[in-house]
Amino acid sequence: EVQLVESGGGWVQPGRSLRLSCAASGFTFDDYAMHWVRQAPGKGLEWVSGINWNSGTIAYVDSVKGRFTISRDNAKNSLYLQMNSLRAEDMALYYCAKGYSSSLGYGYMDAWGKGTTVTVSS
Amino acid sequence: QPVLTQPPSSSASPGESARLTCTLPSDINVGRYNIYWYQQKPGSPPRYLLSYYSDSDKGQGSGVPSRFSGSKDASANSGILLISGLQSEDEADYYCLIWSTNAWVFGGGTKLTVL
Numbered sequence: 001e002v003q004l005v006e007s008g009g010g011w012v013q014p015g016r017s018l019r020l021s022c023a024a025s026g027f028t029f030d031d032y033a034m035h036w037v038r039q040a041p042g043k044g045l046e047w048v049s050g051i052n053w054n055s056g057t058i059a060y061v062d063s064v065k066g067r068f069t070i071s072r073d074n075a076k077n078s079l080y081l082q083m084n085s086l087r088a089e090d091m092a093l094y095y096c097a098k099g100y101s102s103s104l105g106y107g108y109m110d111a112w113g114k115g116t117t118v119t120v121s122s
Numbered sequence: 123q124p125v126l127t128q129p130p131s132s133s134a135s136p137g138e139s140a141r142l143t144c145t146l147p148s149d150i151n152v153g154r155y156n157i158y159w160y161q162q163k164p165g166s167p168p169r170y171l172l173s174y175y176s177d178s179d180k181g182q183g184s185g186v187p188s189r190f191s192g193s194k195d196a197s198a199n200s201g202i203l204l205i206s207g208l209q210s211e212d213e214a215d216y217y218c219l220i221w222s223t224n225a226w227v228f229g230g231g232t233k234l235t236v237l
Contacts, residue, residue, distance in 0.1 A: 015125060035226070037228075041163075043232045044215075044217060044228060044229075045160070045162070045217050045228040045231065047225065047226035047227065047228060050226065059224050059225055059226075060225075061123065061225060062123055062225075063159040095167055096166075105221045105224070105226075106221075108158040108170055108173060108188065108219060109168075109170070109219075109226075110170050110183075111166035112168060114167060117169065
């Protein structure tokens with residue numbers, strides 16, 4: 001059974017940094033692309049970033065480019081999101097999601113964690 | 123990155139059908155895109171429902187009933203999620219998703235109420 005467990009969320013002041021982690025199990029991690037998707041309170045889903053199986057292809061939504069960095073450690077079956085210069089509009093529930101294939105742009109997100117909450121407030 | 127437009131809300135009665143739309147901007151042609159659909163209930167992560175490119179190229183999520191189906195309306199440049207035989211458990215938020223210009227883009231979501 002695929003399991004994705006996010007951690008690292010919490011309260012942070014604007015302008016500060018936070019690093020999210022996602023521990024994956026139940027599948028061959030390095031065979032698949034991985035994604036971060038967020039959902040602000042009472043709002044819709046927003047894809048944040050994705051990374052292909054070998055970190056060779058990475059993409060971000062425009063609003064986080066230059067501030068967020070996605071990475072993965074296939075030896076540790078883990079996905080990360082380094083979030084710098086956080087803003088109030090980054091406050092959301094952040095989901096880790098497994099891609100359908102090894103490629104970033106082919107296929108959909110077929111498994112999701114329960115999410116970790118990031119609160120940005122002074 | 124394009125904006126996908128979904129009506130904020132829709133409603134229908136049990137047993138009826140619900141037709142949810144996802145309209146692409148006019149500068150991108152719906153015929154060139156796989157449209158993915160997700161269902162999300164309060165307090166839960168999204169659940170993949172199906173994908174639709176054409177009648178010969180479509181997919182159904184594991185365990186998703188066949189009363190959930192996809193299509194396109196080329197004249198409206200829209201993807202469509204059709205839910206037939208509505209049940210109370212279908213009350214949820216529904217999101218479309220495409221891959222465009224090196225990014226995944228979700229629609230704003232439609233809240234479906236089963237009256």
